[in-house]
Structure formats: structure tokens, C-alpha cells
Amino acid sequence: MVARRFKLELTKLYPAYIVxxxxxxxxxxxxxxxLFKILKLSxxxxxxxxxxxxxxxxxxxHLRSLIYEKSYLVRTKPPYTSAVGLWxxxxxxERECWEMFGYYFNYHPDLRRLLTDYGFRGxxxxxxxPLVGYTQVYYSERSKRVSNQPVKLAQEFRLFNFQSPxxx
Amino acid sequence: xAKLKSFxxxxxxxxxxxxxxxxxxLELDGEVVVRADPxxxxxxxxxxxxxxxxxxxxxxxxxxxxxxxxxxxxxxVYSLAVEQTFKLRVSRQDSLxxxxxxxxxxxxxxxxxxxxxxxxxxALTPFLWAxxxxxxxxxxxxxxxxxxxxxxxxxxxxxxxPVDHQLLTDITKFVDQxxxxxxxxxxxxxxxxxxxxRLVDVGVVTAQQAQDLSFSGPMLRGSSIGxxxxxxxxxxxxxxxxxxxxxxxxxxxxxRYLVRVEEMxxxxxxxxxxxxxxxxxxxxxxxxxxxxxxxxxKKFAGGHHxxxxxRPTYTAVEAPKGELGVYLEPELLQPTRVRIRAPGxxxxxxxxxxxxDHMIADVVTIIGTQDIVFGEIDR
Numbered sequence: 001m002v003a004r005r006f007k008l009e010l011t012k013l014y015p016a017y018i019v020x021x022x023x024x025x026x027x028x029x030x031x032x033x034x035l036f037k038i039l040k041l042s043x044x045x046x047x048x049x050x051x052x053x054x055x056x057x058x059x060x061x062h063l064r065s066l067i068y069e070k071s072y073l074v075r076t077k078p079p080y081t082s083a084v085g086l087w088x089x090x091x092x093x094e095r096e097c098w099e100m101f102g103y104y105f106n107y108h109p110d111l112r113r114l115l116t117d118y119g120f121r122g123x124x125x126x127x128x129x130p131l132v133g134y135t136q137v138y139y140s141e142r143s144k145r146v147s148n149q150p151v152k153l154a155q156e157f158r159l160f161n162f163q164s165p166x167x168x
Numbered sequence: 169x170a171k172l173k174s175f176x177x178x179x180x181x182x183x184x185x186x187x188x189x190x191x192x193x194l195e196l197d198g199e200v201v202v203r204a205d206p207x208x209x210x211x212x213x214x215x216x217x218x219x220x221x222x223x224x225x226x227x228x229x230x231x232x233x234x235x236x237x238x239x240x241x242x243x244x245v246y247s248l249a250v251e252q253t254f255k256l257r258v259s260r261q262d263s264l265x266x267x268x269x270x271x272x273x274x275x276x277x278x279x280x281x282x283x284x285x286x287x288x289x290x291a292l293t294p295f296l297w298a299x300x301x302x303x304x305x306x307x308x309x310x311x312x313x314x315x316x317x318x319x320x321x322x323x324x325x326x327x328x329x330p331v332d333h334q335l336l337t338d339i340t341k342f343v344d345q346x347x348x349x350x351x352x353x354x355x356x357x358x359x360x361x362x363x364x365x366r367l368v369d370v371g372v373v374t375a376q377q378a379q380d381l382s383f384s385g386p387m388l389r390g391s392s393i394g395x396x397x398x399x400x401x402x403x404x405x406x407x408x409x410x411x412x413x414x415x416x417x418x419x420x421x422x423x424r425y426l427v428r429v430e431e432m433x434x435x436x437x438x439x440x441x442x443x444x445x446x447x448x449x450x451x452x453x454x455x456x457x458x459x460x461x462x463x464x465x466k467k468f469a470g471g472h473h474x475x476x477x478x479r480p481t482y483t484a485v486e487a488p489k490g491e492l493g494v495y496l497e498p499e500l501l502q503p504t505r506v507r508i509r510a511p512g513x514x515x516x517x518x519x520x521x522x523x524x525d526h527m528i529a530d531v532v533t534i535i536g537t538q539d540i541v542f543g544e545i546d547r
Contacts, residue, residue: 048379051493053507055480060495062482062509066379066393069400073482089382092517100216115209115546124217131221159221
């Protein structure tokens with residue numbers, strides 16, 4: 001019952017923008033410039049931004065209604081507008097998105113790197129970024145400081161993924 | 169000479185009150201904090217990236233190492249995500265065992281949270297007592313999985329080993345005495361003048377602010393919002409247990425401390441309700457064990473299984489620190505994207521907000537009340 005009311009509410013919220021509303025409560029935003037409007041509406045309906053994260057195809061907003069006890073995903077594509085003005089918690093989440101995927105958020109107050117090393121280059125969560133990275137850090141005894149060098153591994157990365165011998 | 173208005177101070181990353189590797193740039197006006205800018209990522213291991221290069225089962229041990237204070241809560245959420253993707257079902261006994269160990273994990277976490285907080289504020293003794301209790305709890309971990317901390321006990325499809333009667337008896341013994349240990353800790357802190365002076369009205373977050381800042385767990389409940397995913401999502405066997413969700417009234421550090429202590433008592437209640445059920449279900453132990461071994465062998469030694477659900481899933485549980493979520497985009501052999509929603513990350517991002525206009529000493533209190541563990545924040 002609660003779930004059905006929530007669904008109704010959701011369709012009222014996003015009359016024109018919903019592409020699909022599946023059982024897993026995923027909202028795909030069709031018109032990108034309407035994203036901010038949608039998020040603002042969500043805020044007015046007392047929805048909490050649980051999470052904001054990048055995937056390969058774009059940015060996902062995970063919103064939750066504490067009243068209906070339901071959560072749903074809003075999927076979007078660029079350009080992105082910062083949601084910091086709506087939820088202060090979006091600040092770091094957008095920063096992480098920016099550094100990991102390189103998705104730029106317009107009007108973000110402080111878009112800096114967050115988790116990677118100072119001076120790190122590249123977007124580590126993009127698929128073309130190698131798992132071991134490009135540089136390795138070590139302390140150079142000769143120059144008495146920490147320095148970066150191109151990564152050198154004694155052994156290649158191996159994926160242990162055995163096909164089943166029992167399959168026919 | 170121009171008068172110095174504000175100056176910048178570096179706090180951490182080696183400071184013991186930073187709970188790990190938090191580097192904090194504090195902008196100060198005298199002793200008052202104007203701005204706090206946490207620099208994180210010193211423990212960043214790229215777990216989300218690594219998981220894209222591991223099979224579903226190989227990914228599990230990484231989750232232990234995210235929040236190394238509440239290990240099984242993390243294993244559990246990943247296991248749930250994989251189970252949802254592969255449509256695996258968990259037996260009732262395993263589900264009860266999970267509930268039992270999740271609550272033990274909550275005790276582990278809150279003991280650490282409350283007493284290291286007390287340590288930062290100046291009370292050493294409860295910390296020593298709590299570590300004694302934690303050692304006993306980690307012994308339960310060890311007896312069931314062979315590892316004190318990174319247990320890899322909860323796995324997709326169930327748990328690795330069934331619990332035996334002796335262990336259940338010992339857990340009962342532990343639970344019987346643990347309430348008294350909590351009383352001792354509370355005697356030292358709850359009405360302690362120093363403790364109250366340092367915590368009451370420090371780091372106040374109203375209910376609305378807590379929602380805007382996406383708080384969850386004790387941080388949200390401390391601000392008088394009764395929100396607990398154990399009740400909302402009804403995973404495992406929580407729906408069979410009766411327990412209450414404590415909330416704070418003022419949203420300050422003291423209330424969050426009280427909430428954590430009360431949550432420990434509620435955990436004891438849940439454990440007390442789970443234990444008899446577990447004893448009843450595990451009567452025919454030996455037969456089930458053989459059956460389980462065969463099942464396990466078929467499931468895991470047989471390589472990968474066809475995915476039954478290609479859609480990305482989001483799974484959330486109430487970890488001791490707050491809402492812990494895993495977003496999993498599955499592919500045949502490995503996930504293509506795993507997103508870990510760590511509660512600590514979001515709480516720490518509110519540090520600037522919570523610490524502004526407080527004294528330097530209060531920053532330590534606020535870091536303590538946020539229950540920060542860097543394994544999960546840096547991921």
C-alpha cells in the first residue's frame with residue numbers, strides 16, 4: 001500500500017521526465033536540463049540524498065523518502081549541475097565523482113580531488129585506466145624525498161577465474 | 169604590524185585523536201574554528217576499482233578490510249548484494265546466525281566507538297574495559313571462522329560454518345555478564361561532570377540538518393529521527409525480534425553517546441532472542457553439515473553461474489555506523505561497477521559544518537562522535 005502511494009507520488013513528481021519506472025524504482029531522466037528541477041522537487045518532498053555516484057554511463061542520484069520508506073535511483077547524463085545548494089552532503093560525493101570519473105559539475109563551490117594523492121592525474125574508475133595505475137610512489141634514499149616513478153611490477157596482474165571442469 | 173586575523177593549523181594525519189589517517193586543515197580565529205577542511209584518501213586502496221577485476225567471491229575479503237571495526241556488517245551487505253544478483257536463498261539457520269553475528273559486530277563497533285571517544289576526551293579507563301570485552305567478542309569471531317577480525321564468515325549464500333552448541337552457550341554466558349560491563353562504563357561516563365562538560369551542546373545537529381547532510385545510523389537517531397533500516401528493510405530475521413530504536417533529543421554529542429550505549433543494550437536483547445531459536449534449529453547438526461558441504465561444493469567449486477538478474481541492484485543494511493549500501497552492476501564473471509556507500513564518508517563530509525564555531529578541543533569530540541574509521545571512508 002505504502003509502495004503504491006509512493007509510486008503515485010513519484011509519477012506526480014515527474015510527469016514528463018520519467019523514461020522508466022521499473023520494479024527496482026529506477027528513474028531515468030530524459031531531459032538533462034530538467035535534472036536540477038527534479039532534484040529540487042525531491043527536496044521539497046522531503047527526500048534525502050542517500051548517495052550520489054558515477055557509473056560508466058553517467059551520474060546516479062540515490063534518493064530516499066523517509067516518509068514512504070522507499071528509495072529510488074535517478075540516472076542522468078551530462079551536463080551535470082551541482083546539487084550542493086540542495087543537499088550539503090552532495091559536496092564530497094560530487095568531488096569524488098569528479099576525480100574518479102571526470103564528470104564535471106557546474107556551480108560546484110569547491111571541485112578538488114578528494115581521495116587520490118596530491119597531484120594525481122587521471123580518472124581511476126574509468127575503464128581505460130589500468131588497475132595498477134601509471135605511477136608508483138617510493139621513498140628515494142638518494143634524493144631524500146618521496147618520488148613518483150612509472151609503475152614496474154615483477155609479476156603481471158593475474159585474474160584467477162577458472163572455468164568449471166564440471167560443466168558440459 | 170598588521171593584526172593576525174586567523175591562522176591555519178594542521179591536525180593529523182598522525183594525531184591519535186584523528187582515528188587513523190585524517191589530515192585536517194583547521195582555519196582558526198584564536199581558539200575558535202572558522203573552517204575545517206579534512207584531507208582524506210591516505211588509506212585509499214581503490215577497492216571499488218579492484219572489485220571490478222575480481223570474481224564475485226574473490227571480492228568478499230575486501231569488504232572485511234573496509235571498516236575494520238565492524239567487519240561482518242560489510243561482508244553481509246556484499247553477500248546480500250550478490251545474493252540479490254544471483255537470486256540465492258539463505259537457509260533459516262544461516263539467517264539466524266547472521267543476525268547473531270551482526271549484533272555481535274554492532275557491540276564490537278559501539279564498544280570501540282564509545283570508548284575511543286572517551287579516550288579522546290580524557291577518560292582512559294573505559295577504553296581498557298571495552299577492549300577486554302572486544303577481545304571476548306573477537307574470540308567468538310575466531311571460533312566460528314578462524315580469524316579474529318577479517319573473518320569472511322558471512323558469504324554469499326549463507327555462512328561458512330554452522331555454529332556449535334558450545335559456542336552458543338559461551339555467547340549466552342557473555343551476554344549475561346555484558347550488561348554489567350555496560351553499567352560500569354556508563355557509571356564512569358554518563359553522569360561524569362567532565363564528560364558532560366565536553367559533550368553536552370557540542371556539535372548540535374537538528375533533525376532537518378541531519379537529513380540535509382544525509383546522516384544515517386546513530387548520527388541521525390541522535391537528532392531525534394527514529395530511522396533504522398533493520399526495521400524498514402526487514403532483512404535477515406530482524407522482523408522476528410523485538411527491539412526498540414533509541415533516539416536522542418538534542419542532537420548533540422552527548423545524545424549520540426547515549427544512543428550508542430542504548431543500541432548496545434538493544435543488541436543484547438536481539439542476541440537473547442536469536443540464541444534460543446538458533447539452538448532449536450541446529451538440532452540435526454551433523455546431517456545438515458554434510459548436506460551443506462555438498463551444497464557449498466556444488467555452488468562454489470563449480471565456477472560461475474548464469475546470472476539471473478542483469479539489472480544493477482542497490483542493497484542497504486543498517487551497519488553500526490549508519491546506512492551501508494552496495495550498488496552492484498553485474499556482468500557475467502565480475503561486477504562492472506561496485507559502489508560502496510560508506511556512512512563514515514558522508515558523516516566526515518559534515519565535519520566542517522559541525523566543527524565551525526567550536527573550540528579546537530571540540531573538534532576532537534566531534535571526530536569521536538562521528539565514529540570515524542578510515543578503512544571505509546577512503547575505500
